Amino acid sequence: xxxxxxxxxxxxxxxxxxxxxxxxxxxxxxxxxxxxxxxxxxxxxxxxxxxxxxxxxxxxxxxxxxxxxxxxxxxxxxxxxxxxxxxxxxxxxxxxxxxxxxxxxxxxxxxxxxxxxxxxxxxxxxxxxxxxxxxxxxxxxxxxxxxxxxxxxxxxxxxxxxxxxxxxxxxxxxxxxxxxxxxxxxxxxxxxxxxxxxxxxxxxxxxxxxxxxxxxxxxxxxxxxxxxxxxxxxxxxxxxxxxxxxxxxxxxxxxxxxxxxxxxxxxxxxxxxxxxxxxxxxxxxxxxxxxxxxxxxxxxxx
Numbered sequence: 084x085x086x087x088x089x090x091x092x093x094x095x096x097x098x099x100x101x102x103x104x105x106x107x108x109x110x111x112x113x114x115x116x117x118x119x120x121x122x123x124x125x126x127x128x129x130x131x132x133x134x135x136x137x138x139x140x141x142x143x144x145x146x147x148x149x150x151x152x153x154x155x156x157x158x159x160x161x162x163x164x165x166x167x168x169x170x171x172x173x174x175x176x177x178x179x180x181x182x183x184x185x186x187x188x189x190x191x192x193x194x195x196x197x198x199x200x201x202x203x204x205x206x207x208x209x210x211x212x213x214x215x216x217x218x219x220x221x222x223x224x225x226x227x228x229x230x231x232x233x234x235x236x237x238x239x240x241x242x243x244x245x246x247x248x249x250x251x252x253x254x255x256x257x258x259x260x261x262x263x264x265x266x267x268x269x270x271x272x273x274x275x276x277x278x279x280x281x282x283x284x285x286x287x288x289x290x291x292x293x294x295x296x297x298x299x300x301x302x303x304x305x306x307x308x309x310x311x312x313x314x315x316x317x318x319x320x321x322x323x324x325x326x327x328x329x330x331x332x333x334x335x336x337x338x339x340x341x342x343x344x345x346x347x348x349x350x351x352x353x354x355x356x357x358x359x360x361x362x363x364x365x366x367x368x369x370x371x372x373x374x375x376x377x378x379x380x381x382x383x384x385x
Contacts (some may be wrong), residue, residue: 142317253300
């Protein structure tokens with residue numbers, strides 16, 4: 084579809100008004116100035132601190148970005164904004180990008196995208212940031228309709244592991260298989276605007292059935308204190324739940340402070356801002372309602 088020839092100031096005003104920066108591909112380089120400034124500054128910081136070199140762990144770079152994002156507001160539902168505006172879930176999903184507001188998953192994705200973008204030669208671009216994020220968010224890295232997004236975070240981990248983006252640590256940390264079928268989306272159809280459309284509902288139902296029997300290794304909450312030494316700064320944490328039909332309710336990064344105490348860096352579910360918890364990881368899990376343990380994955384530099 085042709086892009087109208089609008090003045091740059093008009094484009095920036097439109098972008099800033101959006102709930103998230105959800106921009107068609109040709110306009111991604113014209114992201115709102117605060118977002119682009121953060122991208123430029125954060126990449127420069129990683130490079131200056133030696134976190135963009137080949138020997139630097141991707142997770143450490145991602146957590147440094149998370150530190151820089153501390154205080155950024157939590158905003159849920161940004162990826163569904165186009166649906167609330169009447170968008171078609173069967174068409175190509177707009178790529179929602181923002182560095183000035185996050186939910187728990189978009190924080191993880193955005194920090195990883197910048198950590199992987201920083202080692203590249205040349206100036207960081209909004210388009211490059213979008214490319215990195217797109218290959219994490221969508222099944223096999225291919226952005227199509229609503230159903231191509233990795234809605235269940237356990238599949239996000241599995242799909243990323245299959246493509247060399249992360250390594251699932253469940254087995255080596257003593258994770259136990261969670262065999263429950265995932266049906267939360269189709270059984271709570273009214274909570275997902277896209278599922279009012281029959282083709283989108285059928286696609287999500289088929290996706291859920293395909294996940295049956297796929298390995299989902301959860302480190303039990305009672306085992307966390309004994310395996311915590313195997314969890315590094317920057318490892319991805321997904322908090323498993325006993326809620327029927329659902330795999331996890333929250334995603335975050337593992338964070339070791341200056342005393343090597345294991346904490347959580349996240350965009351809190353309850354709202355607020357990006358933060359590092361005062362509680363340790365085992366304490367956080369113990370306090371999280373209906374949490375049964377964690378799925379853990381290590382980012383790779385792919």
